[in-house]
Amino acid sequence: MKTLIIGGSATGMGVAARLRRNDPNMEITVIQDKDYVSLGACGLPYFVANNFDNKNNLIARTIEEFKNNEIKVISNSKVKSIDFKSKKAFYNDQFEQYDNLVIAVGAKPIVPNIKGVEADNVFTLTTLEDGVNLKEKMMNDKNINKVAIIGAGFIGLEMSETFSELNKEVYLLEMESKVMIKTFDEEISELLESKLKEKKINTLLGEQLVEIKSKDNKVSSIVLKSGKEIEVDAVLLSVGFQPNTQFLKDSELEMNERGTIIVNFKGETNIENVYSAGDCAVSKSYIDNQDIYSPLATVASKFSKVIADNISGKENEYVGSIQSAILRLFDLEVARTGLTEKMAQDKNIKFKSVFIKDKDHTNYTPNQKDIYLKLIMNSETREIIGAQMAGSNNSVLRIYGLAALIWQKAKVNNSLEQIDLPYAPPFSRSVDIIHIALSKLNK
Template sequence: MKTVIIGGSATGMGVAAKLKRLNEQNEIVVIQDKDYVSLGACGIPYYIGHNFENPETLIARKIEKFEESQISVISNSKVNKIDFENKKVIFEESQISYDNLVIAVGAKPITPEIKNIDAKNIFTVNSKEDAIEIRKTINDDSNVLIIGSGLIGLEMVENIKHSTAAKISIIEKADRVLKNLFDEEFSELVEKEILNQEIELFKNNEVIEFVKDNNGKVTGAKTINGEIIKCDVVILSIGVIPNTSFLRDTDLELENNGAIKINEYCETNIPNVYAGGDCCSSLSYLYKNTRTFYLATVANKQAKIIANNVNKNKSSKFVGALGTTIIRFFDLELARTGENRMFIDMNSIETKEVLIKDKDHTNYVTGQEDIWLKVIIDVKTKEIINVQMIGKNKSVLRIYGLVGLIWSRSKVDETLEQIDLPYSPPFSRTTDIIHIALSKLI
């Protein structure tokens, strides 16, 4: 049995490794558009922030190691077309046949149509090459403009601030930061920290043109409000879209955003063709709606599901995801899980919610800090459908327990109110913030 995998990141290489473990006789070929595989792209901001020195640390496993396991990797090759009828993948000047095909091409950064966006020193955050160039370019005298205030944008801000004396500005099209993930109360706390760090934040604003000098290097960004933001380095962190443009006008079914439609077995509408990771839409755990998660955790789980089903048809199901996310922003730590506000409002789900501000541990121990917790339940099911937290000193790791409550579909009632959480002065208070929230929801 010959399996061809398009894409050499988390899903693709995860499928390859698992398939080989399941059956050493499986013939596996990976087609990758770069000269490396298994890039830990989530580490890019931390390389730029000088948390480690060697960019090769971003590579979880080298091509040579896969080839030692008899997994063939065709590198520096971009797939141009798939002939689904004849089971052939066409790339560069070659083609290869398959019995099973796995599409794991991931997502690509959104590059907006802005005048002079081709200027020098305008970067995306997507590849090892991006990481090396950004780190080499930014210095203490740089004026860095971050476009977008989502997770990647804020991670870039933190790491550039920690590693250089560069002046940093953020421009955000929405009326607040992290709008797609957190409610307003949490955005306000993050924005306060942005100001505390002496970072200029432009909200309800966007770049319409980049200014460049005679050498083609960016020197400024003209906004829709008319001002020109001085910058010699620009980081595009607006978001990503599925990297599936080569699949349009084929028989493969895609969502409106280009994500590949898959079922619970990670099968597409075409027999023997599977997809997973950032290039596809996936089931949401709670309401079984489809979403594109763009999360490495989801990609890794789907790699296992795909490999199991290629090895033995329909033997493994992907049950869904919650979109659980955690981020550090200077001293602040944020975590969230569950359906977002937009989905809740669009589907007119009747909810009850509580927002609690408390302390993360007792005043017997130094370093006591504020912690905020929002819990939203579905009134009809009495199940938790959204949790948001912000705090310091890893206090938001309570999210692990709350994810467990959501995953098990626990009812918010008097029994759950008495959940036996641990207590010790350095870690919590006798009545933890989780207990307080549950008490107010029953």
């Protein structure tokens, strides 16, 4: 029995590793378009910021290590097409036969179709090569002093901090009226915007890039839809991701309008013995079982184990995601889990929410800071369905406990209001912000 995996990132190598543990005799082959596998892409902003020098720190496990476990990796090779009837994947004028196929090709950064986007010093940040190239330019090219970041999502915000630390003048461009408004509600978005302003990041909201101008093929300025033109020396595109499924466009594989592969809770596609997960496929919402697109390493890691188990004959299902996420922007930490108010409204869920500002610990221990919590409850079931936090001193790690409450579908009542949380003066106050929020929801 042979399993062929297309793609060597979190999903693909996660399937390979779990499969080998499940079945020592399974023939496992991975086709990867790079000369490495298992890239920890979330670390790229910190590599560019020069938090560490060795790029190989971003590789969780090498090709040689996989080969030592009898997992064959065909590197620097890109699959061009798949014949699902004959069970063949074609690459480099060759093909690989399979019994089970896992499509884990991930996603690529969206590059807008605008004039000038091919100029030198226009960057993306997804691959190891991207990171090495961007770091080399930022560290060594003395002509790059002003950088425009297009898109204020996770990468855009993290790179605002990175470029600022590298003493660059930063322009952060966002089409929406608020920063990360699809991820957080307004209260947290406004805290992020305040931090950007405090750190002198030039934030332009409700603006759209329409052209990149250049001199001698190097970026010289950006032109916005509003007519503004801003002189910059480099541009980082961070406007989102597009599933890497163009080579499957005319196949019988079921995909949505974005080219995202449709799978069920087992990772199965509409074609027998063909599986998919990760940034190229839909995942599931734990709250209402609906399809969602959640290109997160945490989702890929869990779903890969489910696929490997099912290929091995061990029944397993991916139960879903509550899209938990966390971000540091300079000294501001923000975190979220579950639904935002906007998400709840779109799902026609009746809800009650509270937003609390408090202190992260007692005033007689050093470095007391503000902490913020938004808690959202389904008014009909009284289950907690969403939480968002902001603070510093690692205080937002309280989100782990709140994610567990959402996961267990905890109902707000007198018992939950009395939940026994740990207390010591350096860490919290005797009545924690979580207690305050639960009390207000329970009224």
